[in-house]
Amino acid sequence: MGQPANPPRHYTLKEYFALQEKSAARYEYIEGEAFAVGGASLAHNLIKGNLVAALRPQARRRGGRVLDESVLLVVRANAFYTYPDVLLTTDPADRRDPYLVRHPLLLAEVLSPTTAEYDRTEKFANYQKLPSLRHYLLISQSAWVVEWFRRDEAGQWVYTLLSMVDDVLEIPDLGLSLPLRELYEDTDVAPRRVLPGLE
Known part of the structure; x- marks a missing residue:
């Protein structure tokens, strides 16, 4: 924060x-x-841009929009307003206000040393109160690591860790299939190193 x-x-x-x-x-x-x-690092900006580019075609097919960190999200009216790094909304109500979004389907944060704990705890705890939210991504900018939280039909959050070189972020309900190599394309971020004997 x-x-x-x-x-x-x-x-x-x-x-x-x-x-x-x-x-x-x-x-x-x-x-x-x-x-x-x-401000954001170059890696932060490139990762965010790669995610937006991957999400945008499918969002448009569904009548949705993908927005970046300059758009304000109303998490709790009169109490909690944030600038997620990336958000996707398909709710027609989010087209009515030129400045605020209230019904995200997906939120993503590119982690930095100063915000990682906050993004994982207080921010996520508040994001979970958004009825529309189905996907929350925490994306490392120090290694190829994506933490994907998905709300299932029972309302429970399911955790998936993507950290192998050939891992692909597959979100069928959004039509997204994004290999980590494309998410981290053109950045100087290297894949996570596997310790000897743990391959």
């Missing part, structure tokens, strides 16, 4: 939106505090 706005203070939602409008920086809003969202 980023740093609180300087100086730290409690913002009403109206004040938060005013801050966003006049500031070049982006802020996530959590229970009245505004946290600056820092």
Whole structure:
């Protein structure tokens, strides 16, 4: 998570939106505090772009949209607003507001050392409260590792780890088949090293 706005203070939602409008920086809003969202590495940006490119054709066929980190997601009205790295929505209601998304089907975060714990815990705990959400991806930018959380028909979250060179992220309900080599294409991120004797 980023740093609180300087100086730290409690913002009403109206004040938060005013801050966003006049500031070049982006802020996530959590229970009245505004946290600056820092810049991204080249690897972060390339991974995100590769995922967006893979998702977009299938999303369009389903009347959906794939959006990146500059779009604000309403996680909990008046309390929790974030900028996911990638989101996919197919809900027609998300076409009505030019600035906010409320019904994501998929969310993805490209992990960084400063946000990884937050993305796995507090952020994911809040994301799980979104009834529309079916897929949550945590993507490493230090090795070829993708953690995929999928909500099943019973509402339980199923965990899948993808970390082998020939692994493919297959999400049938989205029509997605994305090899890790394509997700990490053109980055300097190397596959995860397998320790001797563990092949």
